[in-house]
Structure formats: structure tokens, C-alpha cells
Amino acid sequence: MEEHGPARPAHTAVGVSAVLLSIAATVVAVVLDVAVPATHRVVTVLEPGSIAGVPGLALTVPGALLLRRRPRHPLAWVLLVTGVHWSLDGLASSWLAYATLTDPARPGAALAFWVYQRLGAALLLSLPVVLLLYPYGRLPRGRWRIASLIGLASTALLPLVLLLVPSGLAQADAGGPIPPPFAGLDLDLTTVWLPDGVWTALLGVAGALVPVSLVVPVAVVVGRYRRSAGDPRLRARMRWLLWAAVVAALVMLSTLVLPAAWTSVGLTTSVALTGIALVIGIVRPQLVDIDRLLGGTVLYGALAVSVLAVDACVLGLTSAVLGERLAERDAAVLALLVVAAGYGPLRHRLWLLVRRVVLGRRDDPYGVVAGLAEQLERSDSPEDQLLAVARSVAEAFRSPYVSVEVDRAGGDRIVAAHGEPPAQTQVLPITYRGEAVGRLVLPRGGARAVLSARDERLLGDVVRQAAFAARTAHLARELQRSREQIVSAREEERRRLRRDLHDGLGPALGGVALRIDAARNLAVRDPQQADDLLRQARDDVAAALADVRRLVHDLRPPALDDVGLLGAVRQQAARLRAPGLSVTVDGGDGLGTLPAAVEVAAYRIASEALTNVARHAGARTCRVRLEVTGGDLVVEVADDGAGIPAGTPSGVGLVSLRERAAELGGDCRIECPDEQGTVVRARLPLAVAEVGT
Numbered sequence: 001m002e003e004h005g006p007a008r009p010a011h012t013a014v015g016v017s018a019v020l021l022s023i024a025a026t027v028v029a030v031v032l033d034v035a036v037p038a039t040h041r042v043v044t045v046l047e048p049g050s051i052a053g054v055p056g057l058a059l060t061v062p063g064a065l066l067l068r069r070r071p072r073h074p075l076a077w078v079l080l081v082t083g084v085h086w087s088l089d090g091l092a093s094s095w096l097a098y099a100t101l102t103d104p105a106r107p108g109a110a111l112a113f114w115v116y117q118r119l120g121a122a123l124l125l126s127l128p129v130v131l132l133l134y135p136y137g138r139l140p141r142g143r144w145r146i147a148s149l150i151g152l153a154s155t156a157l158l159p160l161v162l163l164l165v166p167s168g169l170a171q172a173d174a175g176g177p178i179p180p181p182f183a184g185l186d187l188d189l190t191t192v193w194l195p196d197g198v199w200t201a202l203l204g205v206a207g208a209l210v211p212v213s214l215v216v217p218v219a220v221v222v223g224r225y226r227r228s229a230g231d232p233r234l235r236a237r238m239r240w241l242l243w244a245a246v247v248a249a250l251v252m253l254s255t256l257v258l259p260a261a262w263t264s265v266g267l268t269t270s271v272a273l274t275g276i277a278l279v280i281g282i283v284r285p286q287l288v289d290i291d292r293l294l295g296g297t298v299l300y301g302a303l304a305v306s307v308l309a310v311d312a313c314v315l316g317l318t319s320a321v322l323g324e325r326l327a328e329r330d331a332a333v334l335a336l337l338v339v340a341a342g343y344g345p346l347r348h349r350l351w352l353l354v355r356r357v358v359l360g361r362r363d364d365p366y367g368v369v370a371g372l373a374e375q376l377e378r379s380d381s382p383e384d385q386l387l388a389v390a391r392s393v394a395e396a397f398r399s400p401y402v403s404v405e406v407d408r409a410g411g412d413r414i415v416a417a418h419g420e421p422p423a424q425t426q427v428l429p430i431t432y433r434g435e436a437v438g439r440l441v442l443p444r445g446g447a448r449a450v451l452s453a454r455d456e457r458l459l460g461d462v463v464r465q466a467a468f469a470a471r472t473a474h475l476a477r478e479l480q481r482s483r484e485q486i487v488s489a490r491e492e493e494r495r496r497l498r499r500d501l502h503d504g505l506g507p508a509l510g511g512v513a514l515r516i517d518a519a520r521n522l523a524v525r526d527p528q529q530a531d532d533l534l535r536q537a538r539d540d541v542a543a544a545l546a547d548v549r550r551l552v553h554d555l556r557p558p559a560l561d562d563v564g565l566l567g568a569v570r571q572q573a574a575r576l577r578a579p580g581l582s583v584t585v586d587g588g589d590g591l592g593t594l595p596a597a598v599e600v601a602a603y604r605i606a607s608e609a610l611t612n613v614a615r616h617a618g619a620r621t622c623r624v625r626l627e628v629t630g631g632d633l634v635v636e637v638a639d640d641g642a643g644i645p646a647g648t649p650s651g652v653g654l655v656s657l658r659e660r661a662a663e664l665g666g667d668c669r670i671e672c673p674d675e676q677g678t679v680v681r682a683r684l685p686l687a688v689a690e691v692g693t
Helices: 009-035 037-042 048-070 075-098 110-135 143-164 167-174 196-212 215-230 232-255 262-283 288-323 328-359 365-377 382-395 454-523 525-555 558-562 563-578 596-617 652-663 684-690
Strands: 403-405 413-418 424-431 437-445 582-587 621-629 632-639 666-670 679-683
Touching: 009 048, 037 075, 048 075, 048 262, 075 110, 075 262, 110 143, 110 215, 143 196, 167 196, 167 621, 196 454, 215 232, 232 262, 232 288, 288 328, 382 403, 382 413, 403 424, 403 596, 525 652, 558 563, 558 596, 563 582, 563 596, 563 621, 596 621, 596 652, 596 679, 652 666, 652 679, 652 684
Parallel strands: 582 621
Antiparallel strands: 403 413, 403 437, 424 437, 621 632, 632 679, 666 679
16 A cells, blocks of 8 residues: 655655755765875775765655655665665765875774775665565565565675674675775774684675575566556556666666766766656656656667767777777877777768668658658558558658548548557647647557657658648548539439429329319209319318428428527427427527528427437437527537437437538537436538528
8 A cells, every 4th residue: 555645844854864964975075085195095995985975865865755755655764774874885985095094094994994894785785675665665475575585684694794704804805905004993893703714604605695685576576567567557667667777777888888987977877867766656657658768768778878889899999900009098099080080970870870770760851751742642542641641650660550540520530550550559649720630549669659759740740741631632522422412412302392293293283173174064063063073172282282381391491481490499399299308498699690501400400309309318308409609500409318328320310410510511419428318419600501502
């Protein structure tokens, strides 16, 4: 269980005090290091203590921050104590070198030797403890807990032995005798006198157990990482630890090919970044996208280390060749000049070649655009154009998978994919003039999936124009299809009217005329039969009038002209009202001056939605709202019924709603809120309809 409680003032004070102590120890160490001449440092075999003080400070600060945010997390205290110990260890080294400048040595020299040479080995415990306690601050359970305790005991054996072994044996085990400036010091403050053979054996066993003792902590970390697959938060935390390990490895590899003076800088950098990574992983593991950070670190770090290694090899080879003929110093200077003049330009080209092989052509925007244009010229349909875009992006960015999705009117989309879809993907929006027109889907994992801000701009520029061109081609094709449909619908409507008039109204009126003529002929000799014929003629005329009203209603509901859109919808709602269903129809201002096409479309949409509510929803209340907003007529029909189950295919009625709105350049959305019911919301542009009329 994580600890999220607020830090007490005492914890904050402890953290601040530790940081101040570490700063003070580092500053004093720097001052003492300046006062110690290089010749004395060679005799004492002591490095400047500030080299240890600065990494200690770099670890103390993250420990104090973690103590403030997670005061009961054990790792906060581990980082804090380790950082302070490291800084004090550096101070002890600096004081030991400074105190032995005089003979006899200054006070505290023996204690400084004990802290530096004997107690300093306890720093070995920090790494396995961090690995075992990260990220939740507790040891693993079961058999792994026992193994962890045995591993920690194995690591602690060497610091314990160095604390008690005679100084002469300890120094001999380190590789040399006690330096002469330390000869007069009491170096055995905590020594336990045992036979030399016993101590030699203990030193050998303890030294051999140190690397072996890291097997269990590393195995615990690997196990936690594998178990984190189903827990995104734990996965992010473990990847922060992995990032810290990668950074430390890259920094240490860089120091192998850099001058020795850079070793302390590399150590401080890796320690500081490790502490920061641990704090972020515990407190806010999702502060940044750790997958992208890790991939970018591995990729660019490996490239940088490779180039540095090549540089070192070229410089070393040149120095070796010239060293056979010139003095060492002259050979080194001449080698630098030769490398700068001859290898410098080649190095830049080598760097570009490596980046192109690993990362693709993302550094060559013109080449990417030219390649895309060449492929687009060979593509005809929008689908082929999008496939060309996906292929170009995959080649330019060395991506194993690229999918380009462009939205179509009506909610559909065009999808073109290149490669096999990975388990994890990242989605980049495709926008044009501030409007989202589609999406670009790329792999999320892997070094090549890391995109810089420059890469994202290049992707946006390339894909945006190509996707918009494909969308424009699709819209042009849809426009042509719509024109053909309009012409076809007009001709079908004319055919229907002709059929209705010719087969229905025409014969009916012809029959009426024949009955009237027959009635006139019978009026004198058989008035009763004539009257019957006239009555039948009257019925036929009534039926013909009904057919005329039906034809007129199909063309445009008369109620729209009689009572307006709001009144017509209210009449329709009254006709469709089912038992137990209460329907209210509301309208805003501006409904009296609507284009005819908008009125008809709104009436049809509202009628179809009300019909669905009455037949299928099982609702108790339904609300219809008509309102002019921002140049659009908004029709909204909301009910409290059962809603539409997920995955239900759209029927003819729902499709007709969208088609009627799309005909006027609008849209119709059908949503089912979490609470219940269905909301149909159609937007009908007024300006498009006015132009059309």
C-alpha cells in the first residue's frame, strides 16, 4: 500500500538539515582539496574528496524531496542517509589528505581514515536495498523475502569485515601498503585481533559475495517488471528504474572513451538522474511519457556512445601511427589536427548515415515530401493516396506500422494501413484549418517510435496536406455521386408523380366524367338511377381529392404552411402519442422565417424520431426542442426510454435521419447517455439551404 500522507514539519526539517549538511561537507571538501598539493595526493593515493561529496549531494536532494512527499517510505531515508554518508565520506578523504600534510598529523586524521577506509564500504548496501524496496518500500514476500535477507547479509559482510580487520591487512587486500603519511596514525580504532589467516579468508569470501549478492535484488526487479504487464502504473514505475539503469550505463560507457577528468562528472550525473528517476517513479510515475523517454534515451545514447567510441578509435590509431616517428606530446597534437581536418567532415556524414539507417529520412524533410509527391502522382483513388501516405511515412521514419485514417461525412472513415498492427499504438491527430480531419496511428513501443517536436511537425506537414488531398478527392467523388443521386431522385419522383396521376387520379376523374354523362342521360326517364350515379361520382371525387392531398403531403406537409414548423411538429406529436407517453414540444425564436428545405427536413427528422420513441423506446417522457443557434436549426428529441444497446446496427429510420441532415450539409447524432434514454440531435445549416432554394 502506498503512503500518501502529508509530510510533518519534522520530516521537512530533517530533509532540509540533511541537504545543508551535505552542502557544507562538499564545500569544506572543495576548500581542503584546493589546499592539498598534487604531490602529496600522489603519496597518499587519495582522490579529491569533493568527487564523492558532489554525488552525495546529488543523492541527498532527491531523498529530501521524497521524504517530504512520502515521509514513511523507506527509500526516502535510504537515499537521504546514503547521500549524507557519501558527502561525509568525501569530507573525511579531504581532511585525511589535508591533516597529513604536517608531521605529526593534525587532529582528527585517524578518525577521518576510519570513516573513509572502514565505514565507507557501507555504501555498498545502498544499491541492493534500493532494488529490493523499490517502488513500494517493502521486501518481497515468501521465499523471496528470505533470499533477499540472505543477499543483504552477504552484501553487509564486506563492510563488517573492513570495519574490524586490522588496517595492514585491509590495505594489503586493497592492493598496496599503508601510505607513509598514515604511518603514525592509530588506524585500528575498531579492530578485532584474530589470526591473519582468518581475516584473509574472511576478506576473500566477503569480496566474492558482493557481486553474487546482487543476483537476488536483480531477480526481484525482473520479477516485478514482468508482473507489471497488467498494471500500467506499476509498469511506469519499473520503467523509471530501467531508465535510470540505462542512463547510468550510458554515462559510464561514455567515461571509458572520455578523458579521466570526466569520470567524476559522469558519476555525479548518473547518481543525480538515478535519484530523480526514483523519486518520480514513486511519487508521479506518469509525469512524462516514460516509454518515449526510455526509447529516446536508448536510441540517442547508443548513437552518441558509438560515435564517441569511433572518435576515440580514430584518435588512438592516428596517435599510434604518428607516435612511432614523433615525440608523444607532438604526436598527440598532430593527431588532433589530422582528425579535425580529415575525419571531421567524414564523421558528420557517418553520423547522418547511421541516423538514416536507424531512424529513416526524418532529417531530410525535402526528400520525404518529394518521395510522397512521387507516390501520390501514381495514385488515383483516395484509398490509394492514403496508402501512399502510410507507405511514405513508414519508409521515412523506419516505422514497422503506419495507419492513416481520414473522416468522411456521416461518421464513416477511410483507413489505409502499412505493416502489421502492434500491441500498443500512439495516435496523432490530423488537423486542417483547426478542424480534426483524421488520425495517424504509429507504434508506441520501440526506439524508432520516439518522435521529437521536429518529427511531429514534419509528420503533421506531410500527412495533413496528403490527407486533405485524399479527403478532397473523396468529397469530389461524393459530390459527383450526390449529383447523380439528385438527378436520379428527381427523375424517380417525376416517374412516381406521373404514375400516380396517370394510374390513379386520371382514371378516377375520367370515371367521374362518365358517371356524370350517364346521369344526365337518365335524369329525365329515371331520376333515381341518375341520383345514384351522381352520388357515386361524388364519392369518386372525394377519393380523388384524398389522393391529391396525399401527393401534396408527400411533396410538402400542408401543416407547415398552415400552422408553421412548431405547430406541425406538435400536431404530429399528438398523432403519434402512445399510452403512458408524455410529449412536450418547445421552440425558440426565429422559427417563422426558415428556408423551405430546412422546414421539411426538420419536420421529417422530428417525425421519424417521435415514431421511434413511440414504437421502440418504452419511454414515459419525450421532449422535442427546435432552436436556431449560430446560423443552424437544431432539432433535438430526447426520451427517457431504454436506449439503444451497444453494437445495434442502424436501421432504415436512423439512416434516413442522417441522410436528411447530410443533404443540407448538416449532421445528425444519436447518443445514449449513461443514465438512460436516447438523444437525437440534428443540425441543419440555414445558409446552405437558402443558397439551395
